[in-house]
Amino acid sequence: MRADFVHGTTYGSGHINDTYCVSFDQAGLLRLRYIFQRINTRVFKTPVELMENISRVTRHSLQRLQEEGNPESWRRTLTCIPAIDGKAYAVDPQGGYWRVYPFIERATGHDELETNEQAFQAAKAFGNFQKLAAGLGGKRLHETIPDFHNTPKRLEALREAIEADICNRAAGVKQEIAFALSREADCRRVTDLIASGGIPERVTHNDTKLNNVLLDDVTAEGVCVIDLDTTMPGSALYDFGDMVRTAATNKKEDDTNISSLAVRLDRFEALVQGYMAAGESFLNPNEIGNLAFSGKLLTLECGIRFLTDYLKGDVYFKIKRNDHNMDRCRNQFAFVAAMEKEMREMERIVAAQAGIGVNQMAVA
CATH class of the missing domain: 3.30.200 (Phosphorylase Kinase; domain 1)
Structure with a gap:
């Protein structure tokens, strides 16, 4: 043509x-x-x-x-x-x-999540993306960013940064360091499940922000998932967990007013409903059982990464002010703590959508 x-x-x-x-x-x-x-x-x-x-x-x-x-x-x-x-x-x-x-005509990406319906449509689109990719045959996809969501390795990198302390910052963040290190068992849960065969390795997107889904200009339906640069082997829990991290909080990632930071349970429920609309046909019981936990895990991992970068001198994430990475870290850890308080209710929401008992959640 x-x-x-x-x-x-x-x-x-x-x-x-x-x-x-x-x-x-x-x-x-x-x-x-x-x-x-x-x-x-x-x-x-x-x-x-x-x-x-x-x-x-x-x-x-x-x-x-x-x-x-x-x-x-x-x-x-x-x-x-x-x-x-x-x-x-x-x-x-x-x-x-x-x-x-x-x-892709008549469809638009949105940078800000404004409604629960948008959360539902985005989660459904990412679920459909994984559903379509579930039967991909042939050799394993390339790991273009090795160990991108290997949380135990992220924790090990934090330990190395603490030990080196090249910027003499560790003494000022003892509370944040203790918070991360005390959750080592959480860091291992998903990688242990993959290693044991409890959950399968899947094709995952690994950057599940709202603006990576195009919504139909007329119906507002999630039409197409875009920005596939981080598509590689991983866990479905990584994609859903990162949606929770970015969409179910009432604060922006670097908001310093963390005393009122909370879980948007209405937004979390919309994410679960959208994702399960596609995911219930291919997710296994261990994946469903850990959907609520995955939000905590990905938020914890992100906070660990911010803390590590702060200790190393802000060499990876772009910053706009002094202590920007530490503000981000504290925000993420506050969201982890908020989810820990709401975890039973989050598990109840998932169980209700999946039609299972809440005692079947958080399978390890």
Whole structure:
């Protein structure tokens, strides 16, 4: 198919890759739009493996949707437009890696979660993403970011940062250090379940923010999951847990007013209902039994990462003020503590949605 370039412009609110929306005209009859992205190889150091993952998952998802007879199959998953050599990416003369997706029309990403219905739709979309990818055959996906959600290794990195204490900050954060180290058993739960076969390794997205789901402009339904750069092997609990971490709190991640930080149980229930609408067909009992716990785990892991970076001199996460990472850490740990107080109610919500007894929750 031949078409004429019309114009292109920067697009979206992402901070990692360079993204452009480019329009083409086909014989004056059809206006076509595509998303062009230059992959940030400083962040994603193995772009070929990254694109192999994305290409395999999106092809498989499209095939599943077509087999189901979904009339909007091309709108329900990203599609990699192949380069001239047939690969899912192209390399420019400067060594930059590029990819192209068809623009998904009449659907929009939202940076702020405003309603429980949005939470429901986002969770359902991420559940459907995992459901479509569940039968992916062939070799294991590449770990483009090894041990990304290996919480025991995140805790070990914290211990190393405490021992080194290169910025002489450890003495001022003894309470936060004690909070993290006292929850070592929590850190091991999901990795132990994977190792024992209690829960399966799945294809996971690993960045389940609202703005990574496109919502239909008319119906507000979750249409398509985007930003697949972190798609790799993991646990379904990582994806659901990170949704809880980002969506079920009443404060922003770096809000310093943590005395009133609380769990939005109404928002948590919307997430459970949306995710289970898709997930009940493929999640096993141990996964369902740990859905409530997963929110605590991913929040604890994120707080550990902020604390580690603070001790190392703020070398990973961008900061806007002194002690920004420590503010984030305290916020996340406060949310962990809030979930610990509400855990029984969170488990009751999951059990009610799954149609099981609350005594079947938190299977270890």
